[in-house]
Amino acid sequence: MSDMLTHTAGEDSAGPVPDFPMPRAAGCPFDPPPALLNLHAETPLARVRLWDGSTPWLVTRYEDQKALLSDPRCSVDLARPGFPYSSPVFREAAKGNSPSFLNMDDPEHARIRRMVTAPFAIKRMEAMRPAVQRMTDGLIDGMLAGPKPADLVAALALPLPSLVICELLGVPYEDHEFFQRNSEVGLRRDATPEQTRESSGELLKYLMDQLDRKLADPGDDLLSELATRVASGDLPRFEAAKLGVLLLGAGHETTANMIALGTLALLEHPDQLAVVRDTDDPKVLAGAVEELLRYLSIIHVGNRRLALEDIEIGGGTIRAGEGVILPGATANWDPEYFPEPERLDVRRDARRHLTFSFGIHQCLGQPLARLELQVVYSTLLRRIPTLRLATEPARIPFKEDGLVYGTYELPVTW
Template sequence: MTTSTTTTRRPADQAPPRYPMRRGCPFDPPAELRRLREERPISRVRLWDGSTPWLVTRYEDVRAVLADRRFSSDSSRPGYPANSPGVQVTRRQTPSFIAMDDPEHARYRKMLIGDFTVRRTEALRPAIERMVDELLDAMAAGPRPADLVEAFALPLPSMVICRLLGVPYSDHDLFQRLSRRLLDTRVTAEEAERNNGELRDYLRELVAAKQADPGDDLVSRLVGRIRSGELTRDEVVGMARLLLVAGHETTANMIGLGVLTLLRHPEQAAELRETRDPAVVSAAVEELLRLLTVVHTGRRRVATEDVELAGALIRAGEGVIAAGESANRDPARFADPDRLDIHRGTNHHVAFGFGIHQCLGQPLARLELQIAYPALLRRFPDLRVAADLDDIAFRDEMVVYGVHALPVTW
């Protein structure tokens, strides 16, 4: 059989394919990932800088990498497979615990865990429901078609994270613009340095303002730790920066791309609109998280010692990319993985990562999505996309996938 020759071919026999690969269908990961998952579940790929880290594509192997402390998240280590020159510079300029290993990582994460428990997050429900209602009221009163991203998907998570952190929402143009540039893989190192410097200066001012006049918010609580000598001002800035950027871009894109996906599955959208069962809503959100995996260019790690994985020997100092976007479509884990099925049930996807860096904000992201999708569908039962699919700009070049804009009407 022809496939067996491909399977037995050694990685050195072929030039490694470029990663990230190009998507064919905007709703599915690149077809090349499926081929690799079937034929060569661990193989070399080539990145923007010519480096050739390992790419791991199967669900079990992705989880194994993310659970293994021998793989480091420290992007200052040689061999770390950076997303782009801009992301590389940003991580170096403003270190935060997403790019650290334990025990340093745990020290920072522990200071925040109390703010992100399911219980603490649930207390935000009434405020989030109010924000959703206000945004949908404004959208209904505005012109048709409307851009769903501008009217709803982006403002909602931005307002929520602002409230939590104590960042004035009136500054949203600034931090949304800078976050967008920081997550754009086409941005040069020089521009990234400038953008990141601007965001850092903004957050330094915010920290200074909270030092002078603390409020009941997360940044003020962290500022309290400067006073007690546990944190420096720049450490607080790094933590606030991570939360501000991670806290709005990801959820915003899950809303935008999630709504587009639901509108292409009208029966499942109708069910989500009509149900009053929180378990159905929760299962639908998990399924969209799995299917869309908006953080779509792999979790990046570097080996600190030699590790054998899936028959390959990864040497100390070599980069590894655990492709969550492929793991979440692995048929060995998810039956009929390319299909949206809001009744899929137990859904241990890796859209929030896995292991010690698993998303800290996941209870908040879940709550926002569980409120946002049904509320939007109920408020606009005739909601439909007001553009051809070919005219919708997908975020292929961004660290977080989604749509740049989504014209809708009702």
């Protein structure tokens, strides 16, 4: 087993190396790709072929993924030779650029993370619940007053996270179209390096201008806290602006996709929708959100790592310098941890899912994402109990081309 698993990639005794990422099955938009599920059933470790011809390891099982996500021998540093880039854009980003907070190893990662952990603490996020509720109600008011059918993505899924992250960071909401447009480029697998450089440069310039504004006139917001770090010499202005870009983009794109895709999943499972719509128990609602996060696994290109040392795992050996891909979808659909994983069950205890990753790089904004999803699902379904799709499911355009899975549009009526 070990000899087979550590064999050089290619068409070896295990057969042809499959391409990754893999296509989803037609008519099954919520399920992980069939070929990915087959690999999970067959082996804990498999070689896969990426867009650039490289053949990193794919780790399929929940237990092994969780172990590697917390293993300091696995690096997130894009600049290391052999890193399994998800697109040409990410390979280009590694050339001559200072790394993003997301792609730093400790101790530098820990130093930066400490600066932004407090604003995302659960207690502080909970204090935002009334504001998130007001924003959600306001957007639903607008949707109800507008024409039918409505596009749930444009009417609610995109603007709500944008409103929330703007309030948290302290940037003007009237600029949301600018940063939505530019941050979306960086999440597309088909974006060229030139397009990504241009959009990243625009966002960086915008955040530098906003930081300067906060330095001159600070407020009670996250960007002002970063500006204070700049003023004290703890954080260079450029690095603070890069961190702001990251928070601005990550704070709305992932949650927006989760709002739309989760709503669609509930509409397609009326019995589960009824539980969410009718409950007044915060624990039931919180559990439903965890199950949707597990079931949908919207980061569909997997967590990426590079082995710094030889690592024994899954009955084989990942050698130092080899790339590693950890697809959350197979972990979250691992039947040993989530029985009947293909079944959406909002009363399931799904809190162990790996959608927010695990270890030192788990998602900083997960308390905020959970809060937004709890508010938006319950409010939308309670206020519009007759909500339904306004098109055939087969006509919905899904985001197969990005790092984050979701829908470009979701026509609904009531």
